[in-house]
Amino acid sequence: SRLLDMDTVKVRVGDRLFTxxxxxxxxxxxxxxxxxxxxxxxxxxAVASGERPILNGKEILEAIECAAFFQAEPLAxxxxxxxxxxxxxxxxxxxxxxxxxxxxxxSAQFIRNMYHDLQEDLKKLPQELIEHVESLxxxxxxxxxSHSTCSVDELPLATTRTVRYLDEDDEEWxxxxxxxxxxxxxxxxxxxxxxxxxxxxxxxxxxxxxxNASFCYDVVTNTWSLLPGPRQPRYNFTLIGIxxxxxxxxxxxxxxxxxxxxxYNVPTKEWxxxxxxxxxxxxxxxxxxxxxxxxxxxxxxxxxxxYEYIPNQDVWVLVSTLLKHQSYGHCMAAHxxxxxxxxxGPQDDFLRCLMDCYNITTGQWTSIxxxxxxxxxxxxxxxxxxxxxxxxxxxxxxxYAIVGNMWKPCKQMKGFPxxxxxxxxxxxxxxxxxxxxxxxxxxxxxxRG
Numbered sequence: 138s139r140l141l142d143m144d145t146v147k148v149r150v151g152d153r154l155f156t157x158x159x160x161x162x163x164x165x166x167x168x169x170x171x172x173x174x175x176x177x178x179x180x181x182x183a184v185a186s187g188e189r190p191i192l193n194g195k196e197i198l199e200a201i202e203c204a205a206f207f208q209a210e211p212l213a214x215x216x217x218x219x220x221x222x223x224x225x226x227x228x229x230x231x232x233x234x235x236x237x238x239x240x241x242x243x244s245a246q247f248i249r250n251m252y253h254d255l256q257e258d259l260k261k262l263p264q265e266l267i268e269h270v271e272s273l274x275x276x277x278x279x280x281x282x283s284h285s286t287c288s289v290d291e292l293p294l295a296t297t298r299t300v301r302y303l304d305e306d307d308e309e310w311x312x313x314x315x316x317x318x319x320x321x322x323x324x325x326x327x328x329x330x331x332x333x334x335x336x337x338x339x340x341x342x343x344x345x346x347x348x349n350a351s352f353c354y355d356v357v358t359n360t361w362s363l364l365p366g367p368r369q370p371r372y373n374f375t376l377i378g379i380x381x382x383x384x385x386x387x388x389x390x391x392x393x394x395x396x397x398x399x400x401y402n403v404p405t406k407e408w409x410x411x412x413x414x415x416x417x418x419x420x421x422x423x424x425x426x427x428x429x430x431x432x433x434x435x436x437x438x439x440x441x442x443x444y445e446y447i448p449n450q451d452v453w454v455l456v457s458t459l460l461k462h463q464s465y466g467h468c469m470a471a472h473x474x475x476x477x478x479x480x481x482g483p484q485d486d487f488l489r490c491l492m493d494c495y496n497i498t499t500g501q502w503t504s505i506x507x508x509x510x511x512x513x514x515x516x517x518x519x520x521x522x523x524x525x526x527x528x529x530x531x532x533x534x535x536x537y538a539i540v541g542n543m544w545k546p547c548k549q550m551k552g553f554p555x556x557x558x559x560x561x562x563x564x565x566x567x568x569x570x571x572x573x574x575x576x577x578x579x580x581x582x583x584x585r586g
Contacts, residue, residue, distance in 0.1 A: 177203050184212045189427050191474065191498055192216075197224055198231055205235035217243045218427040221473055222251055222524050229270075230262055249273040251523040278303040278520060278527055279313060279334065279564045281327060282555035286341040286348060287318040300334065300354065301553065302564070303527075303534065308550035310534075314354060317361050321348045326376025326385055327560045330403065332356060334564060335364075335383060337401075340372045347372055347390065351401075356564055367399045368408050373419040377430060384411070384430060384446070387418040394419050398446075412451045415444065422478070426471035426497060431456065433466040433478055441466040441478060443495060457495055459502060464491065470519040470526060472539050474498045479516050482508055490516050494542045503542055518561045529553055529561045 180200045183190055192200060197216065204212040217240055220228060229244035248255055248270050259267055284298045298318075301310040316322065316336070325339025325348070334354040341348055347370035353362045367385050374388025374395075383401040387394070394417040401408050414421070415434065422433040430446040432453075441459040446452075459466070459478065467490075468479040474497050482489035489508035496503070509516055515530040526537040526544055532552045537544035553559055 177207075181207065181209055181212050184215045185209070189215060189218070189474075189498065192219060194224065194227055197227060201228070201231045201235055201237060201240070204240075205237050213237055213240050214428060216240050219473075220244060220247045222254065225251075226255065226258055226262065230266060233266060245270050246273060246276065247523065249275050254524075276522060276563050277305065278522070278529075278561055279329075280310060280518075280529055280553050280559055280561045281316075281322050281336075282553065283324075283558045284316060284320075284322045285339075286321045303550070305550070308534075310551065310553050313356075314359065314361075317352055317363075319348075319350060320352045320361075322560070324372040324389075326374050326383075326388075327562065328376045328378045328383065329562045329564050330378025330383060331381075332564060334562065335376065335378065337364075337376050337383065337385060338366055338370065338372055338374065338388075345372060345389075345392070364401075365406065365408065367401070368410065369395070369397055369399065371395065371397075375421050375423040375432070377423055377425060379425050379428060379430060386423060386432065387414055387421050389419050393417075411446075412453055415442075415453060415455075422466050422469045424469040424471040424476065426476055427474055429497070431469065431471075431476055431497075433469050435465045438462065439464060441480070443476065443478075456497070457500065457502070459493055459495070461491075461493070468517045468519055470521055472521050472524070472526070475542065477505075477519075477544075479509070479519065487511055487514070492544070505542055505544070509544065514558075518559050520561045520563055522563050527561060529559055531555065531559075 180190065180192065180196060181203045200212060200216060203209065204216065216228060220243060225244050225247045228240060229248060232240040232244060248259060252275065259270060279300055279302050281300050287298060298316040299312045300314050300316065302313040304311050320336050321339030321341050322336060323339050326337040328335050334356070335351065337351040339348045340346060349366040349370055351364040351366050353364055369390060371385060371388035371390050375386040377384050377386070381403050383403065385399045385401070387396060387398070389395065396413040396417040398411040398413055399408050400411050414432070418434055424431055432444050434442045434444060436442065439460050439462045441461065441464070443456045444453045445456050447454055461480065464480045466478045466480045470477045470479070476495045476497060478493045478495065479490050481487050482491050488511055490511040492505040492509055494503045494505055512532060513530040515528040515535065518529045520527050524539050526539060528535050528537070530552055534550040534552055535546055536548040538547045
């Protein structure tokens with residue numbers, strides 16, 4: 138393709154744009170009128186070649202028009218990654234107009250999650266768009282404590298093995314569902330993908346015997362299903378979900394730290410090995426930003442390295458290095474195209490964490506001023522929703538508003554009512570009562586059968 142003028146794009150026909158049943162595929166080139174050349178040349182082709190440009194309002198409109206006309210899924214997915222409180226209303230109305238349904242739904246859900254902040258501006262949209270947003274269930278948070286498997290002798294304790302959701306109106310954690318008796322959340326991998334909660338691996342007993350099975354909770358049907366475990370039994374690993382796949386990263390097996398990585402394809406229900414990490418690591422800090430996976434690896438005594446996994450090349454690529462004396466990146470959280478590395482404070486002070494921000498678009502590091510309180514490891518459970526970060530421990534749940542690069546405390550709620558390590562994840566929580574003990578036993582009998 139090449140630029141003719143700002144209202145005409147000349148396209149050299151290729152098999153990616155037209156099927157063999159369309160007349161256009163038999164022409165060497167076609168002229169597309171009333172389609173902005175910038176949306177095609179500068180934005181769509183850039184995204185198709187692997188770039189991830191940040192777009193302003195005018196560029197977003199041209200990109201949506203172009204993505205709809207060419208049914209360009211990579212561009213539509215990139216637009217979803219760009220959603221924020223400044224552009225979500227624009228994306229919502231434009232995607233509804235041009236028929237980009239997935240972007241429309243993502244935008245509507247983003248608005249619903251930030252409804253109180255965007256309520257006045259939402260009133261400016263057509264009534265049917267307002268009603269659709271208000272019909273959605275806001276995404277909330279679920280948290281899981283550390284539980285081992287439950288034997289027959291321990292069944293009376295099964296009702297304490299629960300997944301809880303945050304009721305933000307009552308400001309407390311309530312029971313969502315009970316864990317299957319054979320599921321372990323002790324040193325297991327936990328993540329959410331396509332609004333399903335996955336519990337993979339873990340250990341049972343003081344001898345850290347790996348649990349080979351995996352479990353999936355569907356919040357809509359309020360049911361658990363059994364899945365195969367990774368090929369290499371592992372625990373104390375990081376699990377993250379993206380684009381129909383689960384990634385089990387690093388961890389331990391037989392008390393040996395591993396660098397291996399496995400990918401679970403959800404549609405095919407199969408595990409396969411991927412490129413290993415540059416070095417063995419357990420409990421690695423990991424996050425996803427702009428539909429990309431990043432990990433933070435540490436080399437003594439002051440080097441924190443950010444690596445990105447490139448799926449189509451099956452490689453881990455060094456993105457950037459942060460040098461901080463005796464400082465270890467314990468957790469990463471992502472907001473838009475920013476990676477926040479949360480690390481211990483001076484002299485291994487874990488009660489006062491420091492934070493640095495890496496922008497994956499500009500490649501620049503920013504040191505976030507001041508210390509952040511880390512009472513009982515709260516910051517190590519950071520989860521992002523909209524323009525807020527939620528942190529959790531047994532004492533309190535604290536919400537931060539992200540203003541610029543700063544995290545500013547804005548709301549405090551009750552903590553999670555359980556000792557031990559915690560995991561917090563975002564989920565569209567339809568509110569159900571937890572299954573009764575007979576339901577739990579029924580699941581166990583079904584699995585044995």
